[in-house]
Amino acid sequence: MNLMNPARLMKSLIKKENAFQDSVLIFLACLILLICFCPSGVAARDMRQSFAVQAEKRARMEEKARQELAGAKAEAQERTRQIKQDKDALTAAIQNLKNRNKALEKDNGELAQLIQDRQALRESLLEELALSRAENRELSGFIRSAAKDLEALLIQSPQSALSDKRHGFLAPVIHEERFPAMADIRAMADAWFHEITAAGQVRTVTGTIIDRQGLDREARILMLGNFTGIYVLESADTGEPEMGFLLYSDNSQRFFALSRLPDAGTVRQIQAYLAGERADVPVDISRGTALRQYTLELDLAEQVPKGGPIVWPILGILGLALLILLERLVFFFRRQMKPEPFMDKLRGLVAVGDWEGCDALCRSRKNKWIPGILLTALTFRDHTRQDMENALQEAILGKIPAIERFVSTLGMLAAIAPLLGLLGTVTGMINTFHVITYYGAGDPKMMSGGISEALVTTMLGLTVAIPIMLFHTLLSRRVETQISQMEEKAVAFVNMVFKARNECCRH
Known part of the structure; x- marks a missing residue:
């Protein structure tokens, strides 16, 4: 509702009343001029007629002005009443909003305190989580380090040539594909103890080796702990048993027959040991280094003079x-x-x-x-x-x-x-x-x-x-x-x- 409408209406009425008064004054001035310049009889008669007409018009205009003024006053009073009602409603609404605002401020204070409490709890939980993660990372790192050491041990162990993918179960732990579980730790402990047991045993097994011709052959293998492997297989040429030493390759995790066969005395010692007639057998405590030296190797210093003047x-x-x-x-x-x-x-x-x-x-x-x-x-x-x-x-x-x-x-x-x-x-x-x-x-x-x-x-x-x-x-x-x-x-x-x-x- 526009609060300025009653004031504008009053101004309009005042302007109309002033205009009416101005018109009356102008009419009286004209009438005086006519009396002064017209003949007396005619002028008097015309003046009386004109005065009567003007009086009637004036009466009608005054009545109309009084009616309009009364209507404007009534409208102004109605508008004033409506404005007062609106003001009261607005005052009540403002008071209601103030009350709601106070309630909301109280709720906001309680929520702020609750948020502060939750934030403190969150920080406490984050600290506990960080501590737990650090402990888990340390434990996981220790287990993965142990898994890497165990993998290296198993790869370098000749026992791995007798079983396929012996260290395969360590890959998920080492490559962090998942967090180490108790099953992984038990499997690592079992593999470690199995390696310790096998490294101290002298046993005869059947396994696959690569013979001196580069072919895969099934052979009887004498394992002397993790130091030396000796194979016995049927010779493809003579049909007689072939006996020799094995070399273990870390890369392929397989046994390779030494390119040079042992001498007859060494063969007899191995045969006697396998038959239970001797308690000792040749062992390479260097784990293959001495056997590689056993084969014939050309000396470069001796071969260089044979190359001629070039x-x-x-x-x-x-x-x-x-x-x-x-x-x-x-x-x-x-x-x-x-x-x-x-x-x-x-x-x-x-x-x-x-x-x-x-x-x-x-x-x-x-x-x-x-x-x-x-x-x-x-x-x-x-x-x-x-x-x-x-x-x-x-x-x-x-x-x-x-x-x-x-x-x-x-x-x-x-x-x-x-x-x-x-x-x-x-x-x-x-x-x-x-x-x-x-x-x-x-x-x-x-x-x-x-x-x-x-x-x-x-x-x-x-x-x-x-x-x-x-x-x-x-x-x-x-x-x-x-x-x-x-x-x-x-x-x-x-x-x-x-x-x-x-x-x-x-x-």
Whole structure:
């Protein structure tokens, strides 16, 4: 409801009453003028008629104005009454809202206290949860560490060759696929005790081995704890029992027959032990190391002279490569430094504008790469960024030839060594064909020299080329890393200098 409507209505009535009074005054003025300027008789008569008409009109207008004024007053009183009613309703509503607001404030206070209590309880529960998680993580880590140790033990144990996937149950625990359960812990304890028991037993079992021809064979296996395995199987050639030692492979977890059979005396001892006639049997306490030494191995020092004259250039390449590698190692070792502590110290000096301290710090290590190039840039600290970057780039380019020295030579030697080996192979085969031409192919010993020369040079060439190539790759990577590091620290130094200059300008 618009509260201003009664006031506007009263103003309208007042304006109409003033307009009516103005019109009456204008009429009287006109009447006076007519009396003054018209003839007396006619004027009197006309004046009386006009006055009567005007009086009647005036009466009608006054009556109309009184009616309108009464209506406006009634409407104003009605509106005033309605406004008062609305005011009372609004006052009651406001009081109701105030009461509700007080109730809500009380409820909010109770809820705030409840939230505070719940928050304290939540923090307490979170602390307990964190403590519980820490304890669980510690326990889980201990169990997983034990599982890894047990897995390594089982993989390295020769007993694993007699059972497939002996350590498979440890994978979910080790790879954190699930939290370790009591069943896992019991299984780990059982596996540990089983390994302890088996490691102290001497027993005969039937299992699968890989024989000397690389075939899978079922054999009778004598297990002497975790030290030695001895196999007995029927020979495919003679039909007689074949007896020998076994080697255990951690990678495949299988037994491999030793490529060389034991001598007759060792065989007789094993046979007597299996028959119960002896109480002792040969055991390799090194767990396979002594058995591998038992086989015939070629001595490289004895084979090298058989490679012919091409061997000596290959050995010369090896010696030259070793000298280059030694020189490079000494070179990088003398100029190597940890850049981060140095840059942190330099950053602190640049931040406070201690340029003399920066110069002294760089000069104290100017034989190193990074301080040397940064010392060059210090003289350009008052120049533009482009000038400083150009100076640093020039300093880095000046260091690159010394860093890359002999790297290409090492790559060339790695390429030449196998070519010389191939050349030795060709010359050895030529000598073999010459022997065949003159003496025929009846005596293999006559051809063994050329074949040995062909094989030894190839072997020696590859033996020299492979490590040289490896060292060349590592050295190239080291060179790239060092150059990238110098460029990175150079850019970082430029940013330090201009950041310090900008801060000085702002202050």
